[in-house]
Amino acid sequence: MRTIVIGAGIGGLAAALTLRRSGLDVQVFEQATELREVGAGIQLSPNASRILNRLGLEEPMRRMGVRPHSAVVRRWDDGRELTRQPLADACERNFGAPYYNFHRADLLDLLSAAVPKGMLHLDHRCVGLTQHRDRVEVQFHNGATADADVVIGADGIHSTVRKSIMGPESPRFSGHVAYRGLVPADRIAHLGMELAVAAWWGPGHHFVHYYVGAGARYHNWVAVTPGEWRVESWTARGEVADALKEFEGWHPRVREIIGAVETTNRWALYDRDPLPRWTVGRVTLMGDAAHPMLPYMAQGAVQSIEDAAVLAKCLERADAHDVDAALSRYEQTRKPRASRCQEGSRRNGIMNHLADGEEQRKRDAHLASSTTAPLPQNAWLYGHDVEAEFEQK
Numbered sequence: 001m002r003t004i005v006i007g008a009g010i011g012g013l014a015a016a017l018t019l020r021r022s023g024l025d026v027q028v029f030e031q032a033t034e035l036r037e038v039g040a041g042i043q044l045s046p047n048a049s050r051i052l053n054r055l056g057l058e059e060p061m062r063r064m065g066v067r068p069h070s071a072v073v074r075r076w077d078d079g080r081e082l083t084r085q086p087l088a089d090a091c092e093r094n095f096g097a098p099y100y101n102f103h104r105a106d107l108l109d110l111l112s113a114a115v116p117k118g119m120l121h122l123d124h125r126c127v128g129l130t131q132h133r134d135r136v137e138v139q140f141h142n143g144a145t146a147d148a149d150v151v152i153g154a155d156g157i158h159s160t161v162r163k164s165i166m167g168p169e170s171p172r173f174s175g176h177v178a179y180r181g182l183v184p185a186d187r188i189a190h191l192g193m194e195l196a197v198a199a200w201w202g203p204g205h206h207f208v209h210y211y212v213g214a215g216a217r218y219h220n221w222v223a224v225t226p227g228e229w230r231v232e233s234w235t236a237r238g239e240v241a242d243a244l245k246e247f248e249g250w251h252p253r254v255r256e257i258i259g260a261v262e263t264t265n266r267w268a269l270y271d272r273d274p275l276p277r278w279t280v281g282r283v284t285l286m287g288d289a290a291h292p293m294l295p296y297m298a299q300g301a302v303q304s305i306e307d308a309a310v311l312a313k314c315l316e317r318a319d320a321h322d323v324d325a326a327l328s329r330y331e332q333t334r335k336p337r338a339s340r341c342q343e344g345s346r347r348n349g350i351m352n353h354l355a356d357g358e359e360q361r362k363r364d365a366h367l368a369s370s371t372t373a374p375l376p377q378n379a380w381l382y383g384h385d386v387e388a389e390f391e392q393k
């Protein structure tokens with residue numbers, strides 16, 4: 001079975017590793033001339049870290065990742081704690097794998113270091129696909145072509161692969177903009193912040209921050225605000241003063257963390273409705289190409305890693321001449337769960353941003369009640385082992 005993965009983001013690289021482990025021939029084509037990630041953080045819950053552990057990445061993940069001991073939600077103005085979820089030890093105990101915070105570049109580096117050199121082709125932008133009865137031909141911007149039995153579009157929210165099999169369609173702008181910053185941890189050491197993922201919820205806005213980088217060297221923050229600015233680019237600069245203005249009246253700690261950076265990036269937030277299907281013929285989609293979601297469950301990259309695990313399990317048993325059953329099994333296994341995350345992330349975008357008032361008080365009371373202890377509530381997500389589930393069927 002020959003497979004081609006288009007896109008070497010977190011999802012595409014994870015797929016390269018799982019497909020290779022399943023004994024398939026894999027080639028990955030990436031448009032960029034070098035692999036780069038934005039200077040920002042990413043959270044990886046146990047449903048993804050257990051998959052990467054099994055790929056032999058346990059040691060570099062432990063070295064490069066930060067294990068937050070809890071996730072805390074606070075009120076925007078007085079900092080009152082609304083709920084606290086134990087993470088590090090509780091995740092390992094309950095779900096058998098760690099919860100990590102990474103610097104994105106570290107995560108991309110440790111994935112790409114595990115991909116054999118000849119497998120990754122940089123500077124290859126996919127511009128089109130032609131499906132034949134027994135193979136798919138991929139065309140690149142530089143005139144090169146490549147053939148495979150199966151092509152996997154891991155080329156992100158603006159996927160060319162998706163467009164070529166489903167037709168053009170624009171993602172939905174959420175009306176939210178994310179400012180992002182990375183602060184050397186020693187610069188704000190005087191705040192005495194615990195090793196936790198902290199989220200502050202307030203009217204129309206929320207703010208998330210946590211440590212990243214080996215040895216918790218940096219503090220990463222994301223500030224989500226309403227806005228009409230629609231550019232998605234890792235390199236688009238935002239003004240720190242604009243971010244601070246959005247958080248006027250918020251708790252001094254929030255403002256101090258924002259103000260501790262010299263520069264900030266700004267990122268317009270888009271998603272899509274769940275697609276009716278992910279596969280046409282010998283071509284399928286994964287990651288943001290298949291199910292782009294708002295970042296409010298921290299599951300976009302995590303779900304792409306789950307896709308990679310299931311796709312490899314489906315294809316390792318398939319016959320290269322008849323991939324329909326394998327790809328349809330992949331889609332049937334993955335789509336309900338990824339769609340649930342797309343929809344849940346949208347819902348969180350409303351819940352996290354409630355204006356002070358009756359609904360907000362109900363939400364806070366619900367959060368505080370013992371019956372909604374957050375870790376058991378997340379068991380469907382963090383405790384789910386997609387590979388084990390697949391083996392049992």
Ligand SMILES: Cc1cc2nc3c(=O)[nH]c(=O)nc-3n(C[C@H](O)[C@H](O)[C@H](O)COP(=O)(O)OP(=O)(O)OC[C@H]3O[C@@H](n4cnc5c(N)ncnc54)[C@H](O)[C@@H]3O)c2cc1C
Nearest residue numbers: 007009010011031043126155156287288295298300301302
């Ligand atoms: C503010 C913010 C915070 C987030 N936080 C989290 C979090 O904490 N946890 C989490 O799990 N997720 C998080 N996410 C979501 C996560 O970043 C994405 O879901 C994830 O990166 C998607 O990975 P991917 O590999 O599918 O796509 P991408 O990362 O978009 O990678 C696509 C790759 O394909 C390449 N490419 C594109 N077009 C072509 C082409 N035509 N030919 C060849 N190559 C091509 C691109 O250059 C890129 O390398 C967050 C997102 C945002 C915006």
